[in-house]
Amino acid sequence: MTFLRTAVAAAALVLAGCQMSEDNSAAPAENQQEAQIAPILTTPEAKDTASYARPLEARVHHIALDLNVDFEAKRIGGTATLDIDRKPDAKEIVLDDKGLEIESIADGAGQPLQWKVGAADPKLGSPLAVTLGPDTKRLVIKYKSAPDAGALQWLTPEQTAGKKKPYLFSQGQAIENRTWIPTQDSPGIRQTWEATIHVPAGLTAVMSAPKAAEPITQGGESVFSYRMDHSVAPYMIAIGVGDLAFKSLGPRTGVWTEPVMLDRAAKELEDTEKMVEAAEKLYGPYRWGRYDLLVLPPAFPYGGMENPTLTFLTPTFIAGDKSLVSLVAHELAHSWSGNLVTNATWADSWLNEGVTSYFENRIMEALYGPRRARQEAALSFDEIEKAFAEEGRNAPITRLNLPPAQAVPDGGTSGIIYDKGAVFLRTMEKIVGREKWDAYLRSYFDRHAFQPMTSALFLADMRANLVNGDKALEQKLQLDDWVYKPGLPSNVVRPDPAAFAEVDQAVKAFASGGPVPAAFGSWTTAEKMRFLNKLPRKMPTARLEELNRRLKLNEVGNYEVMFSWLDLAIRNRFDPAVPALERFLTTQGRRRFVRPLIETLAEDRQWGRPIAVRIYRVARASYHPITQRDLDKLNLTN
Structure with missing residues (x-):
C-alpha cells in the first residue's frame, strides 16, 4: 500500500460525532445534530500531547x-x-x-x-x-x-x-x-x-x-x-x-473599541470589507457571517488573534497611513486557514500560520499591488534567514512539522512556522502555476471545512488532488523535504531581488561611510524596516547620532519602524535612544516587540540589564500574563 493510500485510509477513521464501536469505527449518527459534530482524527500524528483528553473514548x-x-x-x-x-x-x-x-x-x-x-x-x-x-x-x-x-x-x-x-x-x-x-x-x-x-x-x-x-x-x-x-x-x-463602542465598516464588517479610539481605528480599518471580498475571490466564501474587529488596549500581547467573527487587534497597527494593515489581512485569512481548517496538534502549527501568511500576502497584492506584496514577502524571507542564524540552518527546529522537543504549545520559531510555511506555498504556486495552485487551495478549504488537519494528511491531500500521480511533478515539488527536513529545499523560490534594490544600495552606501539616504522619508514602511534591519548590528556612535538626527528616529510613530530602530540602538548602547525605549516598552505590551528588546537588554550585563530592570519593574503590571511568564524567567524584579 502506498503512503498516499495509507494516509487517506487513516483519515477516514474518524469519530464523526456518533457512537463508536470497539474498533474505533464510526456508527451511524442518531440524529442530525450529532451528524454535524466535527470529526476526531485517529492517525498517530494527530494525538495532542498538550491535552489530557482522551477523545476517542469520550469527547466534548x-x-x-x-x-x-x-x-x-x-x-x-x-x-x-x-x-x-x-x-x-x-x-x-x-x-x-x-x-x-x-x-x-x-x-x-x-x-x-x-x-x-x-x-x-x-x-x-x-x-x-x-x-x-x-x-x-x-x-x-x-x-x-x-x-x-x-x-x-x-x-x-x-x-x-x-x-x-x-x-x-x-x-x-x-x-x-x-x-x-x-x-x-x-x-x-x-x-x-x-x-x-x-x-x-x-x-x-x-x-x-x-x-x-x-x-x-x-x-x-x-x-x-x-x-x-x-x-x-x-x-x-x-x-x-x-x-466599548461600535462603528460599521461595511455590510458585514465593523470595529469595536473604546470610544476615544473609535474614529482612528475605523479610519485605519476602512478597507476591511474590501479585504473580505478579495479573500473570497481567492479561496471561497467567508463562512462565518460577520467579520468584526476588536481593537484592544495596548497590553494585548499579540499583534492580532483570529477569534472567529471578532478578530482581536493590538492598537500598535494604527499608523495613520494603513502601512501596517497586513496584520488585518493576516487575521482575516485565518478565517480559512486556522479557523476553517485547523492544525490538530501544535506540532503542525505551520498549517495555521504558514498557510495564513501566504494567504495574507495574496490579499495585500490584490488590494495594494504587486510591489507592496513583493516587499512584504522579502521581509518575510529575512525572518527565515534570521531564524537560521539563531537556530542553525540544519537544526531540527527549522522543520515545518516540529520534532517532539519543539512540538509544544507556542513551540518553534516564527521565522519557520510563519515565514518558511509561506515560502513553501509560494514555491508550490511557482512550480504548478498560480491558476492551478489557487484552484487546489480553494478546493482544500472546501474539502476540509470545519475539520482538523495534520501535515501528513495535508501532503496526502496534495498528492491526491494536485499531483495526481504525476511522478515528475512529485519530484519537482519536494513535498517531504519541505515539511519534514530542516533548512530550505533546493527548489525554494527566493524573494525578488529588485523588491528592495534601492534600499539595499542605500544600506551598502551608508555602511561604507556614505550619507543618510535622503529618500528615507518617502519610503514605504517595508523599505524603512529593511534599511534599519540590514544595517550592521555594530556601528559607531557618531553614525547612529547622524541617523537619529537626520531621520528623527526617536520620534517615529510607526511601531514597526520604531522597533527596528530600537533593536539597532540597544545593540550599540546608544544612550540617546533610551528615553524612546522606555516610552515604547511602558506604553504597549505586544510580545513581539517587548520580549526581544528586554531580552537583548538583559543579555548586556553592564549597560543593558540595569535599564531592563528599571523598565520591567514599571511595566510588568501592564503586560499580559503570557508576556510576564516569558520575561519573569530573566529575574529582572529580584
Missing part, C-alpha cells in the same frame, strides 16, 4: 457557559454545561484544567458525579477526570477561574484609553482557555458553544460568536448572549468586556 462537542464577570475579585465564574459524545463502555471523561476552582459537577438531571483533579504540570495544568454513569451525556460544572488565570487580563480604568472603566480580555491560544473554561482544550477537538455573560451595568461584553439575543440591563448588571453554531477549536472562544 458543545459548551454552554453562564458566567459572571467579577472585576473586583478578578474572576469569571458560573456554570459550564458540556454535551459529550462517548463510547458506550466509557467510564470517565477527561478534561483540561489549569487552576480552576471547581465547586461541583453533576449530570444533566442534576445528579452529582464523582470527579478528581490530577497532579499539576506547570505548563499543561491538570487532568480533570469525571466519572460517567451508563447514560451520562451532559456535565454541569459549577466553577470559578483563579485570579491569576493565564488567559485573562484585568485592566484598571487607568490602564485603558478612556481612563473611566475597567477592562477584561482573554487570549486563549495556545492552551490558556483551560484557565477559565473547563473543557477538552485541544485544537483537534472542535466544539460548538454558546454563552450568557453577566457584567456590571455600563460595560459591554463582546465574544467570538454571533449575538444570540439583544442585551438586557437590569438590577445593576447587563446580560449578553452569544452562540457559535460552527464547531471551532476551543482556543477560539474569546471574550472582551469594557467601555
Whole structure:
C-alpha cells in the first residue's frame, strides 16, 4: 500500500460525532445534530500531547457557559454545561484544567458525579477526570477561574484609553482557555458553544460568536448572549468586556473599541470589507457571517488573534497611513486557514500560520499591488534567514512539522512556522502555476471545512488532488523535504531581488561611510524596516547620532519602524535612544516587540540589564500574563 493510500485510509477513521464501536469505527449518527459534530482524527500524528483528553473514548462537542464577570475579585465564574459524545463502555471523561476552582459537577438531571483533579504540570495544568454513569451525556460544572488565570487580563480604568472603566480580555491560544473554561482544550477537538455573560451595568461584553439575543440591563448588571453554531477549536472562544463602542465598516464588517479610539481605528480599518471580498475571490466564501474587529488596549500581547467573527487587534497597527494593515489581512485569512481548517496538534502549527501568511500576502497584492506584496514577502524571507542564524540552518527546529522537543504549545520559531510555511506555498504556486495552485487551495478549504488537519494528511491531500500521480511533478515539488527536513529545499523560490534594490544600495552606501539616504522619508514602511534591519548590528556612535538626527528616529510613530530602530540602538548602547525605549516598552505590551528588546537588554550585563530592570519593574503590571511568564524567567524584579 502506498503512503498516499495509507494516509487517506487513516483519515477516514474518524469519530464523526456518533457512537463508536470497539474498533474505533464510526456508527451511524442518531440524529442530525450529532451528524454535524466535527470529526476526531485517529492517525498517530494527530494525538495532542498538550491535552489530557482522551477523545476517542469520550469527547466534548458543545459548551454552554453562564458566567459572571467579577472585576473586583478578578474572576469569571458560573456554570459550564458540556454535551459529550462517548463510547458506550466509557467510564470517565477527561478534561483540561489549569487552576480552576471547581465547586461541583453533576449530570444533566442534576445528579452529582464523582470527579478528581490530577497532579499539576506547570505548563499543561491538570487532568480533570469525571466519572460517567451508563447514560451520562451532559456535565454541569459549577466553577470559578483563579485570579491569576493565564488567559485573562484585568485592566484598571487607568490602564485603558478612556481612563473611566475597567477592562477584561482573554487570549486563549495556545492552551490558556483551560484557565477559565473547563473543557477538552485541544485544537483537534472542535466544539460548538454558546454563552450568557453577566457584567456590571455600563460595560459591554463582546465574544467570538454571533449575538444570540439583544442585551438586557437590569438590577445593576447587563446580560449578553452569544452562540457559535460552527464547531471551532476551543482556543477560539474569546471574550472582551469594557467601555466599548461600535462603528460599521461595511455590510458585514465593523470595529469595536473604546470610544476615544473609535474614529482612528475605523479610519485605519476602512478597507476591511474590501479585504473580505478579495479573500473570497481567492479561496471561497467567508463562512462565518460577520467579520468584526476588536481593537484592544495596548497590553494585548499579540499583534492580532483570529477569534472567529471578532478578530482581536493590538492598537500598535494604527499608523495613520494603513502601512501596517497586513496584520488585518493576516487575521482575516485565518478565517480559512486556522479557523476553517485547523492544525490538530501544535506540532503542525505551520498549517495555521504558514498557510495564513501566504494567504495574507495574496490579499495585500490584490488590494495594494504587486510591489507592496513583493516587499512584504522579502521581509518575510529575512525572518527565515534570521531564524537560521539563531537556530542553525540544519537544526531540527527549522522543520515545518516540529520534532517532539519543539512540538509544544507556542513551540518553534516564527521565522519557520510563519515565514518558511509561506515560502513553501509560494514555491508550490511557482512550480504548478498560480491558476492551478489557487484552484487546489480553494478546493482544500472546501474539502476540509470545519475539520482538523495534520501535515501528513495535508501532503496526502496534495498528492491526491494536485499531483495526481504525476511522478515528475512529485519530484519537482519536494513535498517531504519541505515539511519534514530542516533548512530550505533546493527548489525554494527566493524573494525578488529588485523588491528592495534601492534600499539595499542605500544600506551598502551608508555602511561604507556614505550619507543618510535622503529618500528615507518617502519610503514605504517595508523599505524603512529593511534599511534599519540590514544595517550592521555594530556601528559607531557618531553614525547612529547622524541617523537619529537626520531621520528623527526617536520620534517615529510607526511601531514597526520604531522597533527596528530600537533593536539597532540597544545593540550599540546608544544612550540617546533610551528615553524612546522606555516610552515604547511602558506604553504597549505586544510580545513581539517587548520580549526581544528586554531580552537583548538583559543579555548586556553592564549597560543593558540595569535599564531592563528599571523598565520591567514599571511595566510588568501592564503586560499580559503570557508576556510576564516569558520575561519573569530573566529575574529582572529580584
